[in-house]
Amino acid sequence: MSENVRVRFAPSPTGPLHMGGVRTALYNYLFAKKHNGTFVLRIEDTDQTRYVANAEQYIIDSLEWCNIPFDEGPGKNEKYGPYRQSERKHLYKQYADELLEKGWAYYAFDTAEELDAHRKDHEANGKTFIYNWHNREKGRLVNSLVLSKDEVQQRIANGDKYVVRFKTPQDETLILEDEVRGTIKIDTNTLDDKVLFKSDGMPTYHLANIVDDHLMKISHVIRGEEWLPSLPLHTLLYKAFEWEAPKFAHLSLILKPVGKGKLSKRDGDKLGFPVFPLEYTNEKSGDVSRGYKEDGYFAEAFINLLALLGWNPGTEQELFSLEELTQAFDLTRVSKSGAKFSPDKAKWFNQQYLQQKSAEELTELFLPILTRQGIETDKNYVQNVVALVKERANFVNDLTELSGFFFSNPTEYDPKATKKQWKENTGELMTELIAVVEGIEDFSIENAQAEIKGWITSKEIGFGKVMQPLRLSLVGKLAGPDLFEIMMMIGKETTIQRIQNAIASLSNA
Ligand code: GLU
Numbered sequence: 468m469s470e471n472v473r474v475r476f477a478p479s480p481t482g483p484l485h486m487g488g489v490r491t492a493l494y495n496y497l498f499a500k501k502h503n504g505t506f507v508l509r510i511e512d513t514d515q516t517r518y519v520a521n522a523e524q525y526i527i528d529s530l531e532w533c534n535i536p537f538d539e540g541p542g543k544n545e546k547y548g549p550y551r552q553s554e555r556k557h558l559y560k561q562y563a564d565e566l567l568e569k570g571w572a573y574y575a576f577d578t579a580e581e582l583d584a585h586r587k588d589h590e591a592n593g594k595t596f597i598y599n600w601h602n603r604e605k606g607r608l609v610n611s612l613v614l615s616k617d618e619v620q621q622r623i624a625n626g627d628k629y630v631v632r633f634k635t636p637q638d639e640t641l642i643l644e645d646e647v648r649g650t651i652k653i654d655t656n657t658l659d660d661k662v663l664f665k666s667d668g669m670p671t672y673h674l675a676n677i678v679d680d681h682l683m684k685i686s687h688v689i690r691g692e693e694w695l696p697s698l699p700l701h702t703l704l705y706k707a708f709e710w711e712a713p714k715f716a717h718l719s720l721i722l723k724p725v726g727k728g729k730l731s732k733r734d735g736d737k738l739g740f741p742v743f744p745l746e747y748t749n750e751k752s753g754d755v756s757r758g759y760k761e762d763g764y765f766a767e768a769f770i771n772l773l774a775l776l777g778w779n780p781g782t783e784q785e786l787f788s789l790e791e792l793t794q795a796f797d798l799t800r801v802s803k804s805g806a807k808f809s810p811d812k813a814k815w816f817n818q819q820y821l822q823q824k825s826a827e828e829l830t831e832l833f834l835p836i837l838t839r840q841g842i843e844t845d846k847n848y849v850q851n852v853v854a855l856v857k858e859r860a861n862f863v864n865d866l867t868e869l870s871g872f873f874f875s876n877p878t879e880y881d882p883k884a885t886k887k888q889w890k891e892n893t894g895e896l897m898t899e900l901i902a903v904v905e906g907i908e909d910f911s912i913e914n915a916q917a918e919i920k921g922w923i924t925s926k927e928i929g930f931g932k933v934m935q936p937l938r939l940s941l942v943g944k945l946a947g948p949d950l951f952e953i954m955m956m957i958g959k960e961t962t963i964q965r966i967q968n969a970i971a972s973l974s975n976a
Contacts, residue, residue, distance in 0.1 A: 472504025473686050476530075476537070477676065479511045480522035483747035483756060484529050487691060487721045487730065490773045494718060495689050496535040497774070497796035507683060508540030510551040513675050521750055523551075529744040533766050534789060539683075547683040552675050556668060562678050562708070563631045563664035567611075571707035572663060573603075574619055575610040575632045597659045600637040623666075631664040633673075633700060633707075641699050646687075646716035646798045653699045661700055673697060677704045685713050689798070692717045716798050721776050722805040730808050732756065740810040744769065763862035764813075768820040772813050776806040786819055818861040826854040832863045840867070842874050851956060855948040869947075873956055876965055877943030884945045885973060888935040894974030896928075897936055897966050904966070910959045912951045940969035 476492040478484060484492075499506040508530070510523055523541070530536060537543065541550045549555055566572035575598075577585075582598075585607070589596040604612050610632070611619045623629065639655040663674040670678070680688060695717045705712035721730045724738060735742040735757075745758035759769045771787055779802070780787070780795045787795065821829070830850045837844065856869040880889075903922045907915055923933050938945055941953050941962065954962045 471684070471686060472499055472502035473507060473684050474499050474504060474689055475507035475509050475680070475683065475685050477509045477511050477679075477690070478526050479514065479517065480519055480526065481514075481517040482519050482522055482749075483743045483745075484522075484526050485730075485732075486742050486744065486759075486773060489529060489533060489744050489769075490721065490776060491689065491691055491718060492530060493533070493535055493770060493773055494778070494796070494798075494801070497793050498687065498689060498798065499538070500793040501796055504686070505538045506535075507547075507685070508537035508550060509679060509683070510541060510553075511672065511675065512551055512553045513669055513672065515553075515669075519750065521748075525745065525747060532745060532760055533770055535770070552670075552679065555675070555679065556670075558682070559664065559670035559675055559678055560668065563670065563674060566633070566663070566707055567631060569707065570634065572631050572633055573611045574623070574629045575608065575660075575662075576614075576622055576627055576629050577609050578628070581609070598632065599635055599659045600656065603632075603634075603660060627666075629666045630662045632660040633663055633704070635660050635700075635703065641702060643698050643702055644715070645695075645698070646714055647719075647801045648695075648717060648803055651698070655699070655703075658699055673700055673704065677701055677708075680713060681705075681708070681710050687714045687716065689716045689718065692719050716801065719777055719802060720805040722807045724808050724810060729805075734808075738810055740813065763864045764817050765820045768817040771820075772816040776808060777802050786816075814861050821860055821862065822858065824857075826850050826857060829853045829857055829863065829866070833866050836864065836867060837874070844874060848873075848956070855952055855956070872942045872947065873953075876961070876968060877941070879943060880939055880969065880973060881944035884935075884939055888931075888939055888945070889969075889973045890932075893932075893936045894970045896933060897940065897970050897974075900933060900937065901963055901966050904959060904963055907959070910955070912955055915954055916951050936969070937966070939973075940966045 474495040476495050478488055478492075496506050498504070508527070510526075512518055512523075527541075539546055539548075539550065541548075563572065567574070582596075586596045598608065602608055603610060606613055612634075614622075635658045636655050641653045641655060643651040643653060645651060661673055662671050664670050679685075698715060698717070701715075702712060722728065723730050723734045730742060732742050741757040741759050741762050743756055743758050744760060746761045747756045747758065748754070749756070760766070767788065770789060770792070771785075774787060774792050774796070775785065778796065778800055781800055827850060830846060830853050833853060834846065834849060837849065852870045852873045853866060856866060859869055860866050900919070900922075903918060904915075907918050919933070920930070923930055934950060935945065938947070938950055941947075941950065941957070947953060957965070
């Protein structure tokens, strides 16, 4: 790509960033990095009624956790700053004025009540009210297209409330290009004259967005498909300003795991998975929403699974580092249709990343969890434990459940397994086993295995008759890694102790 690639992620700080928003940020980031471009963060906070104070920081923290930092944005390389629209207020009026002068926009003085009445009137006749070429000059609507210049000046001088509306051209077919969707044709007669600016001095999203993309020299706009209906207006605005338009790419939605429609927080609550990258506390209600980070996802796994929700590399490969994603990412492989989210697949991604980590790395992550549980133990011991159990873990937290018996004696025994495996004569057998274990001088895996198996064979009973009760004794349930590995880890004394405990609890019960 010869031009200078500059992309932006332009969230409105209205609450926690949904994972769909993170995906938009990620695709922007990948596209920028692939083309040695710049990834800009712009905070679109013109709508003060929906503003939430902790949302901007949440967005920044989320990008940081995902390891997709912005190159320019609030407080960072402010080359084209400020990057908060609320701090750019003074900029927009001149652009609204420019459109008014060029005849691409007009003042409208209709009050909310008047517009409401028009809407109701139309509805009563089975029609929909659209403010556009149909009615804007018919005399029922109050705007500068029908009022005299003096009258308009008078109203503004009087402090009458007004809006500036875009004057959508009549009878034109717009040919729009989208990098994901291809060519889209739109008849301008179907569009309404959107509000661009209000008498309180604030621009609307449309004006601020276009002006900022232009001033910030944005080359590609990559955003969610909910903005596709704005594309005709945005294209017309570039034409009106006589500015070169950026290229556009609209990303399809992330869909619910079951049923139809957009993945929502409610789906996450119902099916038990997060939809936000980080835990979020609602400032007003105090409600806490879970986050991928706090649920134990590795940021790399989260990014990987998001990348593949709506993009495919064209190969079977599913696991990608951020670096590999940057190399492979391509807008032409972004899907036109929505991508169904699968919570199981999300877990699978995390499991894959966990398995790639060494026992040493996992131990570093697991030690603080053990400390929180009051378990202070030797790091080497923990590392050996982790090596034995990690293959069954999807999350670091799973290690707790998988390894508890390495740190303390079982205090209870799985009742179902007990019923099935601990028979009348099991206590006697286990007492004999204690003597066998005691007699193993050199307590190594090979020796223990040879002695115990030799003894079982000599007794001419099935291995299960001993090994299953032994597992119950050492683990408390019929799970866990190889029994002889467990015995080596906990040692001869503890092995004997646990068999005694089991006999005491299960044979005398
Ligand atoms: N502020 C818009 C949003 O919240 C940005 C849309 C765009 O990227 O143009 O998603």
